[in-house]
Amino acid sequence: MSEPTRIVTAHFDDPSVVSYEGYVRAGGYEGLRRALQLAPEEVIAEVKASGLRGRGGAGFPTGLKWSFVPQDTGKPTYVVANFDESEPGTFGNRELVEREPHQLLEGIAIAAYAIRSHLAFIYCRGEFLWPGSVLQRALAEAYEHGVLGERVLGSDYRLDVVLHRGAGAYICGEETALLSSLEGERGQPRQRPPFPAIEGLYASPTVINNVETLCFVPHILRNGAAWFAAIGPERSPGTKVFSISGKVERPGNYELPMGTPFRVLLEEHAGGVLGGRALKAWTPGGSSTPMLTAEHLDVPLDFESLQQAGSMLGTGAVMVMDETDCIVDAARRMVRFYAHESCGKCTPCREGTWWVKRIFERIEAGYGRPEDLPLLEDLAGNMLFRGFCPLLDGAVSPIRSSLRYFREELERHIAERRCPFSGRGPGLGTEPEPEPEPAAPSRPGPGRVTIPLSEVLR
């Protein structure tokens, strides 16, 4: 097994780091202490020099993002930690918080100091009842020990951190939708520019970082930018927490240097494909990243290499399918997610995801038509980059990658009028039955009495 390089998961075997005392014993809050000895601009310069890129999917350089925050607007500045982890297959942030919540708080405090912010929010996914409680407890400890509050670690710097819980909406992981939600609105994305660094929360300059990104920050301050920049490939430095699940022997989170070949993650860490079966398909970074196949076993897992291979690093969430799994069924399940989670703001997304879902459903059920494949291609082309946010781009990934690598399997479903894996469908030699009616909307309305107009205008 290759030598493990673990930074943010280094203490995962030590249950004591969940508490303030345990975290400090393990060297915690030394990064913040060092940051407070520097000027805010020097902290930004250090993070910039480290080459740290956002771990939430987009890979934007973190220090650069911080440097965009203007200090002359007369408005307060804010830091928001994005803990709305909802990309299918992703569970790294949850474990980081459950095991070592102070690591996140330290990262938030350093980011806030760097942009001269005195109020930070943690947007915690609603369904994360327990991880949110772990954070709430850690926040109380941090205040108690003077890490947060009027005098951060005895300095003149003041910082408050507020935990804000969401209420079940994937879209709120998108940064502008997250801000809408945090402001008490429907979680719908906003036009950019202006970018949040200029006009974010409450129309004030705001830095939004993913949990994992913020967890790296204390280590960079403690060990120096050069130390971090030396790990992994030059343009994607550092390590990444890969979440691997599906048909593998040992699903879990594995922190590995960026650029580690997929084969190493799958075979050495996750114990290979479940039951020794053959690998069929995998997503490198959640269902929003195009599926790859067994021919991509040696692709290095980093931003550039995965892009060259026709996919993306995304959140580093690897979902593995084996030779017995039906790709049409998998793609159907993935696009259903986007149809369900589309916020409805942009027509290509709201309508496109629904129609694509219907087409995959009928192909899997044995009612596919030969013209469905060009129709899927056409729909994908009319969705990609046609919305305010990347949700619909994510929906295109399972469409295009299933057509690209598994076209034959789609054609077989249509030709045989059944799923070759499950055997379901009318099959050949039978009279075609009418296609089943689509299922009722997955989120029906409240179903209550009509509200009188006088009430609405109240």
Added chain:
Amino acid sequence: MGVLTPELRAEAETIIARYPAGRERSAILPLLYLVQSVEGWVSREGLREVAELLGLRTAEVEAVASFYTMIRLRPTGRHVVNVCTNLSCALRGGREVYAAAREAAGLGPGQERSEDGLFTVHEEECLGACDGAPVVQIDFVNHDRVSPERVRELLDELRRGEVPQPARGAAPRDFRHACRVLAGVEELA
């Protein structure tokens, strides 16, 4: 007759005070959770009281409430059982677990709440715990590697008034208790 008692109104004020002055609207989700912890869902009267606390119109609060799946605008079971059937869980049998949960709760087609008001069962999207697939959340805490047999046992335990031990951490007593935690006015034990 109001939803929020004077004690709960005092808690509502502490929720609103978390946000900067003039930004009270940010408290809308925790306030809806607070109402939900009393009613077990959010009624029209509940929406009206949240609106009144924030100086908004009832329709504005409803517009927000209807966006989020965890804010329930219909009567909801004492326990909410969420079964993930997204890809990683589906690959490990999540759909069979969902079918078993519905059957164990005695739900007919299209029905989401059991006749006795004990369970609301949902087919859920990825719950961020795929290492434990298939995952079931009961009142928003996780149970990992749940088989169809296990989900039947879990529902039986709830019927007997027990609180099943989750995969990690502590569990709320029921959905209303979970909503108090979500509102940030109570902690999990």
